[in-house]
Amino acid sequence: MPVGANPCLSPRGLRERAVAEWERHLRKLTFAAALTLGTCLAAPALAQNNSNTGETAPMDLTFERVFASPSLDGPAPRQAKLSPDGRYLTLLKNREDDRERYDLWAYDREKGDWSMLVDSEKLGTGRELSEDEKMQRERARVGSLKGIISYQWTKEGDAVLVPLDGDLYLARIGGEVIRLTDTEESELNPSLSSTGAYVSFVRDRQLWVGDVGAEASPITPKEGDAIRWGEAEFVAQEEMARLTGYWWSPDDRRIAVERFDESMVGIVTRAAIGATGTKVFDQRYPVAGGPNAVVELFVMDPDGQNRVKVDLGENTDIYLARVDWAPDGSALYVQRQNREQTALDMLKVDPATGKSEVLFTETAAMEDYWINLSDDYKWLDDGSLIWWSERDGFGHLYRYADGNWTQLTKGEWVVTKLLGVDQEQGRVYFQATRDDVLAQQIYAFNLANPGEVERLTDLFYTNAGTMDGKAQTLLVTRSNDDIPPQSYIADGQGNQLAWIERNELTADHPYAPYLASHQPTQYGVLLAEDGTLLYWEMVTPPLEPGKKYPVYFYHYGGPGPQTVNKGWNGALRQAIVDKGYIWFALDNRGSANRGVKFEQPIYRAMGGVEVRDQKAGAEFLTQFDFVDAGKIAIDGWSYGGYMTLKQLQADPGLYAAGISGAPVTKWELYDTHYTERYMGTPQADAHAYEKASAIPDAAKITDPLLIIHGMADDNVVFENATEIISKMQEANVPFEMMLYPGYTHRVSGEQISPHRYNTVFRFLEAHGVTPPE
Template identity: 40%
Template sequence: MSQDWSTDGRQAGRRLGRRWAAALVAATVALPALAEAPAGASAAEAGDAQAEAGRLTIDRLVASPSLSGATISSVRFSPDGRLVTYLKGRDDDATVRDLWAHDLETGRAAKLADAQALLGGEAEALSEVEKARRERQRITGSGIVAYQWSPDGQSLLFPLGGDLYLLTPEAAGGDGPGGTVRRLTETGATETDAKFSPQGRYVSFVRDADLYVIDLDSGAETRVTRVPEDSDGAIINARAEFVAQEEMKRTTGYWWAPDDSRIVYARVDRSPVAEVARYEVAADGGVTTVAQRYPFAGTDNALVALRVVAPDGGGDRALGVGADSSSYIARVAWMPDSARVTVQRQSRDQKRLDLLSVAVDTGAVETLLTETADTWVNIHHNPVFVDDGRAFLWTSERSGYPQLYRVDVESATMARLTRGAWAVLSSPSVDEAGGWVYFTANADTPVERHFYRVPLDPAPEDMERVTRPAGWHSASVSPDGRFVVDRYSAPDTPPRVALLTAEGERVAYLSENRLGADHPYAPYLETHAPVRFGTIEAEDGTALHYSLRLPADYKAGRRYPTVIAVYGGPGVQRVSKSWSLDFNQILARQGYAVMALDNRGSANRGQAFEGAIYRQMGRAEVADQLAGLDHLIDAGIADPERVGVWGWSYGGYMTLMLLAQAPERFAAGLSVAPVTDWTLYDTHYTERFLGLPQDHDGYAPSNVFRYLDGFRDDRLMLVHGMADDNVFFDHSVKLISALQDRRVRFDLMGYPGKRHGIRGTDTRAHLWRDALDFFTRRMPPGR
């Protein structure tokens, strides 16, 4: 490793921007061109030629209509329970979504709002702030990507093309429900984070760095907050800062009082955060310098102060609570009385979380409860208030697993609603009239997810499972507690949406998406690569779940080239009994066995399982993935001479760690958008698992650069978006330079203008084609 890279993360971060462009050019010159196919057609081209014979190609995989069928998303009940609304991709372009409604009384469905018609055929124009916000929320596609019902159920609010629209549904006619659309804004700026006020009198949104409110009766627009003129871009109002959006999943920076009287908002001072020059290479070859305030691990965070203001902009004042250099504001929620707000304040080391009650008029602060942990405290979206605010539902891991509790506000006593060595996976929904609490959990098995309910009065033994078919469920209950919308899939069942009774009886399908002869995937069913599930033991005896996709022509006793599809990082679960149609299916169809394994450190298995990575990443995860590989070799499935690995983001990091720590085990590795040096990643994520870099030496063993001597020639394909604002392209640039210094040959592909997700139909087709050719060259199937 060159001496330049031995400095701390802050210095490295400042220099990376100046070096990466030159390093990329050097890498392109020094490395062989991305592999030419062997004599004859490439694997991807061969697949294309056989499409007529039912062979699934990469081009067809990414094209429209979606091979997974007419799936719907963002399914919600109207407040009056009359309609179920959802977003649905167009038949000619599944990435463009329109707003639809299903009338529960008549059973008819119809399109409420057509995105392309509203845009008049023009392309969407979004601000960089909104593009980044969607990237943080992992929102893909275009058109209508989000919407919200008004509290009275009379209208819906949605953003489109940077402006806001208000839709009023009409009574169902002969073809189903219809609607009229009113445009609320028409500006050159992008309005983001739009909301109805709780009483429905106002619509609020953020424009640039300030909060605005529209009075729906008069149509008057008010600028509620004002950024100081001399802030030079460092101050933002009512918008969540970077780490809140990316790591805390707090996507908003303002909160309405239940009675519409006031708004609490965050004033974010980003001046303590170092401004770094991030370089974006565009598709036209231009290079843009983007000044981004990015809090590298161990450096200063933004300062967040909570303020309160009236909808007309009056009475703006400090609330007296916020985050300093030693804490974060994780969540804010009003209590039902509109006089107090709850604030989840988390310590910088994330081992302590206080739930505070703040009296808005007096500023008096009371601690309702405190959560602590030896490793870290996970954040959730509770509290959910019940009994007119006298109690709330809370998720706690004090038993070792996330479970639901009912907390009395006055006495702070906690009563358990659920009990077991399994995880509650969602915030609870409450049917107070019926006396039930609904939630999603993995109580039956970690590889399935179901919707359950328990009595609102603590009685954990009376828990009932609402959803029945084995698989992966995500559900919600209607406002009156009568119905449940169940979004469900299984390995042999594409995503479908059903309407159930509260007891789990199916009433109707909203989207059956049956795998019949007319389904888009029907021509490819005969050669579909099925998936198997199993468990192995980690070195400490912990059960690890895996999935294995075998070629359709699999024969026992024959060894196959094998690819480990890895993520391996915290907060994510890869092994699930759900529908999956992705690059792994392509690999299996080409003759590869594909294994995914949730190693220790992965999500939804409790504190001890997740905490295995505390203070050192890349140790337990690597050991568990190698144990999975050993299992396949011992079972006579994997050919030990033809083993590959691929992953994205943390999976890209894991790919590098496996190639470097166990070079004799792998013939090829595809690493996409990897973290390579944890001092170059952000504070909240990195310090949660590794602590502050100045406090201990856990960073060096967790970084790829400790293991550079393990990399071998022609084993690595490195891929990165050249406008990535999450895992900076600098991570790969640093690795490029280090590998060049060691004269290690590797393949490299950069995608101009692409962020962390490297999105786009043509782009994804190109990426997967290159990836397939890479694996075919390094570990060809068919021997």
């Protein structure tokens, strides 16, 4: 096994090394955070377990109940916003009888009562969404939601713009609802202008604008199927977290509008195979190494007149990363990223002429690294900029003013979100891992003294926040492993003003019947081959002396998500534990929120270091006397599905079985912006692509394998699955497969989700990965 992979139960020398590393790390944490993590090295104590001693008889969870309504997590409000005058708090609230359907509710802070502002079932038409809107929702990761998924306050605060079933409505506070559009086509990216005078949206590849309550008209030309105005191109939506393609100026005098031409982008013929038929879509999909859409930016009047083209430079093979107006509308700021994603230019654009200049250039924090795009920045009224950067090896905040940089936060921790800037008070709010990498908190500092950082939230919880535009009110969501998400409003000092959703685990909470069997989560660390600390989490069923238990080893493994954290993780893992399995997860090198050096090892080496780190986790598990070393099963989706294949290929016999959900099997089949960020191009880095591919060694898989894929997947296209199943069939290698007709990359639903997990555990049972009798 790799040296140092098992700090808790390794030979004495390795144990001492692990303890020393862990103690060194603890000295960097606050005392409170240290208390929550410092016991992890006493791993054998886990065997004593934690069986519930309550009087209520434990009730096992089924997968059917996990995904049924009402949600076992309790109410899950979304998009909490304050009205411009601060009187109303609005949010989207899901229904008890349909956890995926959301209605718009408002809380009158003067009267102290809640009321439903828009009933999505009564108002909605049930009209099927256009394919463009369906795919856009998939890329925004809200494809499963129904009813109202977004809304926007008017500037006066007397009404809310509500998109519903592809059309637009204006809901007034008094109860009146005005229908603004009634078309077969969907109105994409609807928005009220900055002053609230206009409503705008994209329809049929054009940007439309009209006075609120009046007919809208297209302000951009119709130029064929390959050219779109006002939309974000595929990779911007899927990989860059940019879902819009137009931006109103603060005074409504001008609009910046994207135009993209994807005629040169390769076509993937996507057969959306459904239960009763097949629809074929010729989807423009920019695969790694292939052409991207050519993106241009224009500035125009609200009626489309006085159009000028923004100078984005001579090189058209770039990414339009972000677009923002100066607070006074005097300039347009455009972030231009190079194709290699190693440099990002901040352009200052004259909106009258389109002329641009490079204000500054952000470069990758180290050699053989990339730039992680961020929304954590803000232009201030005085012309300065609060900016997130990894330039010192960790994600921190800086201030750019008059051509000079000042670092505002510093340390071996990461700012994960800039929440807001109260410019009147000179106070900056942010979310970070400063106290505990597994439990983010909310902090603030004054620009006059950034070294004095205040924590505004409770270390007992993992916290996340949003703020109003003036950064005067905090909306905090918090949870931990035993308390589902709660949300409240707080002032700028963190003092709680009112609950949004208390979500207490009282007798009438949906999760209450299952509390008696709820098992706590254990946390710890182990060492990677190079001595890097890797965090893990584990949930065990009540352990009986002398018995060994199978492990459901969940992984993602790719760059971006952090799997191991101290927040509420829902009922699914408890259902798995109720079946008699140990839940285990590990964050390998390459994942987020640990700094540049932690992410960097996957550069030009996908399917390498992550596989070895997960192997260290599996070997670590075998040292526990309550773990059945011959029954460690791995399961992952998307990048995790890819990891399952690579792990089975790398270490035959280590894992009892593997589930590979919607896997990327060959990186040449995945999109440009994501793949090239880490892997370069197939043309320049052919060896790295060949080594990372799951195809060449497909025939070497000897352990039981289940492949799952949605047959209409527009993200990890179905060809990824057909490539590997063909290879294995031609080599006469056995495997199993479950396909979901009509489903995209998101294979989920009230009946489909339990079907998927029941399939997984039937597969495990068939191959002897079962709990003890």
